[in-house]
Amino acid sequence: MLKIATWNVNSIKVRLPAVLEWLGSAAPDVVLLQETKSLDEAFPRLEIEDCGYNLLVHGQKTYNGVAILSKRPLEDVFIGLPGGEDDEQARYVEATTGGVRVASIYLPNGNPVTTEKFPYKIAWMDRLAARADVLLGHEEPVVLGGDYNVIPADLDCYDPKAWRDDALCRNESRSRFRTLLHSGYVEAFRTLHPNRRSYTFWDYQAGRWQRGEGLRIDHLLLSPEAADRLDACEIDSGPRGGVKASDHTPIWCTLRE
Numbered sequence: 001m002l003k004i005a006t007w008n009v010n011s012i013k014v015r016l017p018a019v020l021e022w023l024g025s026a027a028p029d030v031v032l033l034q035e036t037k038s039l040d041e042a043f044p045r046l047e048i049e050d051c052g053y054n055l056l057v058h059g060q061k062t063y064n065g066v067a068i069l070s071k072r073p074l075e076d077v078f079i080g081l082p083g084g085e086d087d088e089q090a091r092y093v094e095a096t097t098g099g100v101r102v103a104s105i106y107l108p109n110g111n112p113v114t115t116e117k118f119p120y121k122i123a124w125m126d127r128l129a130a131r132a133d134v135l136l137g138h139e140e141p142v143v144l145g146g147d148y149n150v151i152p153a154d155l156d157c158y159d160p161k162a163w164r165d166d167a168l169c170r171n172e173s174r175s176r177f178r179t180l181l182h183s184g185y186v187e188a189f190r191t192l193h194p195n196r197r198s199y200t201f202w203d204y205q206a207g208r209w210q211r212g213e214g215l216r217i218d219h220l221l222l223s224p225e226a227a228d229r230l231d232a233c234e235i236d237s238g239p240r241g242g243v244k245a246s247d248h249t250p251i252w253c254t255l256r257e
Contacts, residue, residue, distance in 0.1 A: 001231060002098050005252035006032040006145035006218055007239075008106070008201075012065075013037070016044050018242050023051045026236060028252055029071050030097055032104035032145040036065030043067070054097075060090035066104040066146070070097040083127040091124070100226065100255065101135060105146030110167030118167050121149070125176040129183065135223065136184050141255065142223035144185065147248065149217055150177045152187070155197055156216035158208075168217060186227040188220040188253045189235070198235050201248045209240060220253050229255040 005028040009015040012033065023031070031053070036043065040059045048055060053069040058079050068074060078094040081087070094103040105128070110121030128144075135142045151168045154160035163169045181187060189198070199214025208214060222230060233253040240249040 001254045002030070002100065002257055003028045003252055003254045004030040004032070004100070004102065004143050004145065004220065005250045006034070006104070006147075006220060007250040008034040008147040008218060008246060008248035010035050010246040010248065011037045012044060012067075013042075014244060015246050016047060018239055018245065020047060020051060021242075022236075022239055022250065023048070023053070023069075026250070026252070028250075030100075030102055031069040031250075032102060033067040033069065034065070034104060034106035034147045036067055037062055038065055056093055056095050058090045058093040060088075064090045064106055066090060066093045066106050068093055068095055068097070068102060068104050070095075070102075072098045081124070081127050082131055084124070087124075092128075098257075100141040100143055101138070102143045102145065105144060105148065107146065107148045107150065109149045110170075110173065113165070113167050113170060118170075118172075121167060122172050122176065125173070129176065129179050132180055132185065132221075133183055139225065140223070141226035141229065143226055143253075143255075144180075144221040145219070147217060148177065148219050150174065150219075151215055151217055152177055152190070152219075155195070156199070158199070158213040158215070163215075168215070180221055184224055185221040186224070186230070188222055188227075188230055188233040189216075189251065191227070191230065192233050199237075200235055200251050202240060204247055218248055218251050220251060222253070226255060229257075231256050
């Protein structure tokens with residue numbers, strides 16, 4: 001089995017003890033990290049390499065930042081999402097490991113929707129769809145994992161009515177997420193758990209974690225070649241209840257080899 005996880009850590013520096021603990025207990029083969037908030041040279045490489053991982057880092061000071069950790073070599077590295085030559089935000093990185101093409105994605109939030117942030121989100125999603133199509137054309141196992149900042153359906157939100165006009169729920173966002181699925185990708189969690197109400201994010205405000213009021217916005221999208229090998233997909237809520245926890249928690253899937 002190949003175990004692939006994605007986790008928005010909300011600062012690798014702050015969350016490093018929690019990340020190292022989880023790597024040891026969960027033992028994923030590949031981890032896709034988002035919102036590392038670290039320049040490449042400041043990323044804690046030694047600590048993570050000591051856990052047996054190879055690293056691919058695409059960082060940015062204070063904001064954004066993505067990374068891929070793998071117990072196997074990382075090959076054919078691809079940094080940055082095509083189509084945005086002037087886009088300096090570190091939100092996308094891609095590589096092949098263990099015979100699977102993986103990408104770590106930190107999709108823009110898009111709020112407030114009345115600002116330039118929402119058109120940027122939508123344009124970014126269009127660019128992602130174009131890249132996803134290219135990867136489908138390779139006819140190989142692909143896993144596009146990350147913080148998509150999209151609530152796919154009302155089942156994925158503790159209060160759909162209150163979130164209706166948020167950028168994460170707007171039809172423009174949801175329809176583009178569906179475009180990825182219609183193009184041939186499979187959403188791992190919903191494929192195996194079509195009716196389960198589970199979340200990957202709980203806001204720090206208003207005691208959302210304690211009250212169980214979350215959102216499911218972190219996703220693993222699989223190409224047909226990867227979906228054929230899908231064995232399991234679960235959300236590990238344990239890290240969210242830890243000390244100095246990220247507001248996100250890991251979600252992982254296993255692929256038969």
